[in-house]
Amino acid sequence: MSGLFEIPSDLQNTYWGLVVLHLRLALVPVAAGLLVALPLAQLCVRLRWLYPPVLWVTTVLYAVPSLAFFVVLIDYTGQTETTVMIPLAVYSLVVFVPALVDGVRSVPQETMDAATAMGLGPLRRYLQVQLPIAAPAIIAGLRVATVSSISLVSVGMLIGNQGGLGNLLNDGMIYHQPRLIWLSVIGTAVLAIAADAALVVLRTVLTPWMPRGRSAARPAPAEARPEPAAPVLKDAAR
Amino acid sequence: MIRIDSVTKRYPDGTVAVDRLSLDIPDRAITVFVGPSGCGKTTTLRMINRMIEPSEGTILIDGKDILKEPVNTLRRSMGYVIQNAGLFQHRTIIDNIATVPRLLGWDKARARDRARELMGRVGLDPALAKRYPYQLSGGQQQRVGVARALAADPPVLLMDEPFSAVDPIVRKGLQDELLRIQDELGKTIVFVTHDIDEAVKIGTKVAVMRTGGRLAQFAPPAELLTDPADAFVEDFLGADRGIRRLSFFPAAGLPLLTTPVVAVDATAEQIAARATPDVPYLLVTGLDGRPLGWGEPHTLTAGRIDPARLIGHGRPFEHATESLRAALDCAVLSPTGWAVAVGADGRVTGVVSQQTVAEAIRSAHAAAPADEKAAR
Helix, strand or coil: CCHHCCCCHHCCHHHHHHHHHHHHHHHHHHHHHHHHHHHHHHHHCCCCCHHHHHHHHHHHHHHCCCCHHHHHHHHCCCCCHHHCCCCHHHHHHHHHHHHHHHHCCCCCCCHHHHHHCCCCCHHHHHHHHHHHHHHHHHHHEEEEEHHHHHHHHHHHHHHCCCCHHHHHHHHHHHHCCCCHHHHHHHHHHHHHHHHHHHHHHHHHHHHHHCCCHHHHHHCCCCCCCCCCCCCHHHHCCC | CCCEEEEEEECCCEEEEEEEEEEEEECCCEEEEECCCCCHHHHHHHHCCCCCCEEEEEEEECCCEECCCHHHHHHHEEEECCCCCCCCCCHHHHHHHHHHHHHHCCCCEEEEHHHHHHHHCCCCCCHCCCCCCCCCHHHHHHHHHHHHCCCCCCCCEECCCCCCCCCCCHHHHHHHHHHHHHHCCCCCEEECCCCHHHHHHHCEEEEEECCEEEEEEEEEEHHHHHHHCHHHHHHHHHCCCCHHHHHCCEHHHHCCCCCCEEECCCCCHHHHHCCCCCCCEEEEEECCCEEEEEEEEHHHHCCCCHHHHEEECCEECCCCCCCCHHHHHHHCCCCCCCCEEECCCCCCCEEEEHHHHHHHHHHHHHHHHHHHHHHC
């Protein structure tokens, strides 16, 4: 059984070590992308004219193949993890910027007006009202970005075994060992599914205030009016 | 007192939302801004808490220019209630209500105690404290909105069409509740609505605004109904302002007839004694004194009157607390043309004819100008 997960010594790692490496290579760029996207999206919300060009630029960047990024970046960052992570972070923007902009814009105007009128300044409004209410949209974006990042990491093998589980693909071909290719493909898929499931759980925990499933269909409790008879009599007296 | 002093709001595109508006909003009373859409009523309200800044003119609260105060301090000293409540959907009811106290630095326990107290005050079941807004009905959400606005006990309450989005029955309940809360708390309330009936019902003073942001009339509701300043106000008040104005005259002065009333177990002598030529019907009451219905004296069987064979008495009015409008309505709707007056306990205190109500209306109108000034 131990033989199943045995991998060639040239990778200088265990299978589980590669899994951890793969996750780091995939998730650090997603986190970095989110950190960049937060202020960028807020700018787009505040300055409406900025949103179309920003969207255009992120889409164009998404269309640049990762190999092309590597070619440019390798002069600066070498054959390192950073070279793999930068394009992944850039790609995540194409998901995060619209998710954040739409999420923040989905906050009802009344809610924002009420927040302003109660004396919440712009920062409080952003942190205490807009971001929490945008959380479902942000997490939806996070799921897409995370899954795509986990699958994209594998190309890192092209710049010298910087692709996490993707490194096994190369070895599988060199050593004619289909087992290694299966380990890579299935391992990557399982990671993606597990990460996605974790984010679904996170959303459920973070948004107890969302109407969901049956509870949304349940009729709200009847309007409780004290003294049900009194208002009828009082009407004309006013 | 909030003094609005020749305030104009002009937008960069040249639109004038509010045009040289001047009026004094009295303390501890409900001042209603009413008018068609685009008349600048909401803009005026929002200038009071600086969500919109005036282009010209000043707004003074107790003599102090609101522009001189830090904006968030000003806003935290004013409750704000909005259409659809504008609750924070991601926070529980109790945390929604505790928002401003928390902003003012109260500790969590104290803010929540205060929030629980307010839930009781606005008629919300304390069991709802841990619910989220989506689990509440529209009317309940609006009550939360009012409680949230009152949380830090601000002297001023700004209400922007707060009850427009709920159905008429719930709206009526909320209006009555607001009047009750106002009786207890005595806030300075500025209330915006497009519904003239709501304005007349809840306003101590009503400012009618016209398109273009100009003030058409600023007066107590009874005066508005009696003496509209111009054709616009008259038109805006609607066709039945004469009837509506009767709401401001108490029914307590109506002379009641107690003769044509018999109990359900009345003897033949009692029936004969109470039937007089000028009263064609007798009102039959149950043994508990509540009205059962009308009957012609010769159809009533002494000792065992059958309630099922009586003519319906319609809705009775409460003599001590209701208005001439209610009395007239009851008389008009009664199949016999006589209205039934009851006490607070529902027991019949007498009956009154349409003619008598009409006479009372005439004399009330004759005395009205002096009365209205005294009442305000």
